[in-house]
Amino acid sequence: MNDYYVLRAKEQNEDLQTDRIREDVKVSLTDKQYSCLKLLAYKAGFKNAGELLSSFVGDLTDWHHKGSDERDRASDWYERAFGMSEYYSNFIHYLYNYNYTQDDMTDMLEDEEYFDDVYESYIDENERKTNQTKEECMNVIKELIEKGEEL
Numbered sequence: 001m002n003d004y005y006v007l008r009a010k011e012q013n014e015d016l017q018t019d020r021i022r023e024d025v026k027v028s029l030t031d032k033q034y035s036c037l038k039l040l041a042y043k044a045g046f047k048n049a050g051e052l053l054s055s056f057v058g059d060l061t062d063w064h065h066k067g068s069d070e071r072d073r074a075s076d077w078y079e080r081a082f083g084m085s086e087y088y089s090n091f092i093h094y095l096y097n098y099n100y101t102q103d104d105m106t107d108m109l110e111d112e113e114y115f116d117d118v119y120e121s122y123i124d125e126n127e128r129k130t131n132q133t134k135e136e137c138m139n140v141i142k143e144l145i146e147k148g149e150e151l
Contacts (some may be wrong), residue, residue, distance in 0.1 A: 012064060024149065027053070089126035091137040092144070096151040105141045115141075 029037065034049065041052035058064040059074040095105070100118075108115040115138070123131055132140070144151070 015063070087129055089122070089129040089131050091122060091132045091140045092151070094122045094125065095140075095144075100151070102145060102148065102150055105145055108141055109138075109145065 037049045037052065041047075041049045044052060046052045046055070055066065056074065059066055059070040060078060062071050062075075065071040065074075108118060119134055119137055122137070
């Protein structure tokens with residue numbers, strides 16, 4: 001077997017040990033959306049709507065997916081719905097991708113040079129994209145700090 005697949009299977013098995021309810025994932029649904037989602041979940045043999053959503057997330061993230069067709073279709077859906085991310089960058093994505101914490105963001109508010117360095121790195125990394133302005137990025141940081149939650 002290919003070393004890549006052996007390593008991936010090992011990583012996925014280890015990751016399964018971290019499976020738990022995520023308190024920050026809250027889904028707002030209308031009564032009709034919720035009723036229809038439950039109906040689809042039961043039709044597919046799931047015990048509840050959450051299991052159906054978890055299964056879809058596995059396909060969407062290419063982590064614990066049900067198969068290549070499902071993964072490809074989930075990816076196609078994402079690209080069709082949100083494919084403009086190829087041309088635009090979001091500062092919150094940059095912060096999350098580089099593991100910035102609440103403390104880091106507080107430091108950025110207090111130290112303009114630190115913020116400028118982070119902002120410059122964000123712009124450099126996304127040089128061919130439409131980026132958020134410095135003011136927009138500062139507002140993102142303020143909102144995240146106000147929420148008081150880690151990314």
